[in-house]
Amino acid sequence: xxxxxxxxxxxxxxxxxxxxxxxxxxxxxxxxxxxxxxxxxxxxxxxxxxxxxxxxxxxxxxxxxxxxxxxxxxxxxxxxxxxxxxxxxxxxxxxxxxxxxxxxxxxxxxxxxxxxxxxxxxxxxxxxxxxxxxxxxxxxxxxxxxxxxxxxxxxxxxxxxxxxxxxxxx
Ligand code: HEC
Numbered sequence: 256x257x258x259x260x261x262x263x264x265x266x267x268x269x270x271x272x273x274x275x276x277x278x279x280x281x282x283x284x285x286x287x288x289x290x291x292x293x294x295x296x297x298x299x300x301x302x303x304x305x306x307x308x309x310x311x312x313x314x315x316x317x318x319x320x321x322x323x324x325x326x327x328x329x330x331x332x333x334x335x336x337x338x339x340x341x342x343x344x345x346x347x348x349x350x351x352x353x354x355x356x357x358x359x360x361x362x363x364x365x366x367x368x369x370x371x372x373x374x375x376x377x378x379x380x381x382x383x384x385x386x387x388x389x390x391x392x393x394x395x396x397x398x399x400x401x402x403x404x405x406x407x408x409x410x411x412x413x414x415x416x417x418x419x420x421x422x423x424x425x
Contacts, residue, residue: 287370288345290380290401295364295388298349302334305424313416313423324354329424337419341377344369348422349384362386365414365421373403373411377421381405 307327315321332347346367353360362384372378383391383400391400404411414421 285370286344287372288366288368290347290366290368290382290390292389294347294366295349295382295384295390298330298332298347298364298388299351301330301332301349303328304331304334305329322354322359324356325352325359326354327352331425336425337422341420342367342422344378348424349388360386362388362391363410365410376403376411376415379403379411379414379421381410 305328307329308325309323310321328351330349330351332349335342335346344367347364348366349362349364351360351362364382364384366380366382367378368380369378372380380401380403382405385391392398393400411421414423417423419425
């Protein structure tokens with residue numbers, strides 16, 4: 256009996272401490288979301304925010320955007336939206352570019368990682384994925400295709416022109 260009372264007191268104290276740390280308005284405490292393979296699973300059931308077809312002058316050759324036959328589908332996990340022009344840490348967006356004969360079948364993604372991961376790039380991490388949503392591996396280097404400057408910084412460079420927080424769609 257005595258030990259269970261002690262246990263309850265400890266529990267209450269722990270709760271008070273954790274509540275206090277939550278209400279602590281400490282700007283230095285930065286959130287971070289580090290994506291793994293499971294983060295992208297079933298992305299095709301997420302909210303489809305755009306279906307773009309045909310060439311887009313803003314794209315050039317990126318995302319197979321200069322190919323008449325290609326459809327580009329853009330999925331936002333939980334249909335998340337930007338708040339005051341910025342997406343929350345943990346935001347995941349996947350884009351699938353494909354055409355009927357499957358000669359194009361490309362999966363790209365961006366994840367709001369936070370925690371000063373990419374201070375000059377909105378803290379976004381860029382990804383190439385496999386069809387099942389797992390993170391692709393570069394066949395030549397054996398490295399996972401992810402990072403703040405994926406494709407020699409091309410993702411970030413082009414997305415800097417995005418209308419909302421490095422994004423184009425919404
Ligand atoms: C030449 C410019 C350009 C480059 C390079 C580029 N993108 Fe995009 N991206 C766009 C445009 C424009 C859109 C939205 C229009 C569309 O897809 O039809 C877009 C859309 C996206 C989206 C959907 C969210 C959004 O912004 O609307 C993701 C995810 C994405 N790109 C990831 C990547 C990744 C990862 C890379 C690098 C491997 C990359 N992009 C390289 C121009 C670019």
